[in-house]
Amino acid sequence: MCAPLRPAFDNCWVIKTAFTELLAVQHPIAQAGMGGATSPELVAAVSNAGGLGILGASDHEAAAIHELAHVIRSRTKRPYGINLLLHGADDDQMQAVLDVRPSVLSTAWPRDDQDLGAIFASAHERGIKVLHMVPTVADAAKAAAAGADVIIAQGTDGGGHIGLLGTAVIVPMVAREVAPTPVLAAGGIADGRGLAAMLALGAAGVLVGTRFLVTPESSLHAAFKKLIIDSDGSDTIVTDLADIMLGTDWPGAVERIARNRVVERWLGRTNELRRRRDEAVPAMREARRAGDVDEAIVYYGQSAALIHEVMPAGEVVAEMIREAESILRERLPSLVSD
Template identity: 40%
Template sequence: MSVLQSPVCDLLGIDVPIGSAGMAGGTAGPALAAAVSNAGGLGGLGGIDRGGPEEIRARIRRTRELTQRPFSVNVWVHILGVAPAFLDVCIEERVPSVTLSFGDATPYVDRLHEAGIKVMHQVQTVAGAKAAAAAGVDVIIAQGGEAGGHTGGVATLALVPQAVDAASGIPVLAAGGIADGRGLVAMLALGAQGVVMGTRFVCAEEATPSAHAHRERILAATADETVFTDVFDIVDGMRWPDGIHGRSILTQFAAEWHGREDELARQRDAILASSGVPGEAPPNAHSAYAGQAAGLVRDAKPAAAIIRDILAEAETVLARLRS
């Protein structure tokens, strides 16, 4: 058994401790989720989309056509109050696992378990890890502030070991800032049993980046070219829990409006109107959600090659450390 395999692999029915993030809006669709699962990892399917819950049901079914292996559907907890059907379809479809993010998992854990669904919970704080453990989730994902997309402000390096200590023995996966074998080994050293990556998998060939030039921007960016901001949420009309903001590549639009959020809110209607498509932002106002690991991502390749290369590099790093 490879030292890289961990008990969480048995728990989730996967071969390698690598997951792809269930990125909303279609970026992580059936093709990406299935490719990661077929490569032995845990494929993540975005579970929130403007197309609504029935669109997610269709994507779950499509994923099942593409893989026999376990995958996880990502659902934002903070919208379940107004849109509970995003979780209902996961339960009706008896998905292998659900990853809850951005809120209190407690009200949903029993229902998911009764349906035979594993519950993963992505948290951004130590308190969140404690609460997830108390709620009885099966796996905690500790998501650091380097992460792409919406996240909190605590860095992965500090959060992961503290989340492991707070998790009462529940397996912890690390997310945020990991894009190669060095990152995987570092997270295992911190006590995580594996990793979840988003930014790296936006540049998998099977991903369907939804944002304007999303993949190209990641391939060109370095670690210092992201921004932790609300500007895209203001344009999109999205609200997030306290302390949660979006990390995107620093686009020209973000550079222009970050720090001027009040004025942006006043200009929102005019910006939306300029797109010509009702309710949709013009291309220059699209987010390019990605994390500080963007600078480690220099090629687009199949998900299976991403996983294979990370595992090979991790083995090399371990051998070097041993010697």
């Protein structure tokens, strides 16, 4: 039987965890912040489906954050979040997020000189919950001690900037370290099988990125969505090449990106890339705008192998829950004999 329905939820509340209780969401699924690939439409669609939609705001100035938050709130009354990458966030961006008061402030990749306790406290003072993503157990312990409400354990399976351990390893390690603080698993999760597996490893839910890129609501170029659909999961590489090209400094991070022509051109030639950055960066950014899959830096995870079609974000959430519930209710219990 379905658990009793909460007000405003019109579907069965089938998987109840510490994360769903804390955030007052229906399903233990959060959509990753993913920078410019997120849109108000995507965030609202995930939240309206019972998950937690999160807007990537690191590329937006304060005025844009206010405007985008207004659009999101006009499209959903359910909880949603805003993500900032702390190492590059300025005071105006942080203040804008605090001013619009999303349900959640999602953070990641701080500098060593940043005071996580003060950042998290400023959110809590406004009734905002804090989700903080970490690549190591030590970072998880530090964030939990600083007052994060939920820790996101990020594995190397994911796309974009990632940690150093596989998701199936980092998740139980972090869950044990920070208990009873809820943990979300991130990296390589694209369906209900992944959700069920992460719950078994001690997570209270999942943070999903690549699967939500391949939705009509995502602002990712259609050519890159097709690239992900066509991927067998082995066509990415873990490197710092994109950061070297863009001249960005991510503290202790590497990134998983598509291994395409522009990446092959510069692998092993990073000193030359630094010298020719003024030439390489505009060409790459134009390729991103044009949807050139060979000359653009494209971020996605190994879960691309599990994605076969563009699917509305709400259907992604519903299908993940249906599949996970079936595994938890039927397949796994059938493996245990009396």
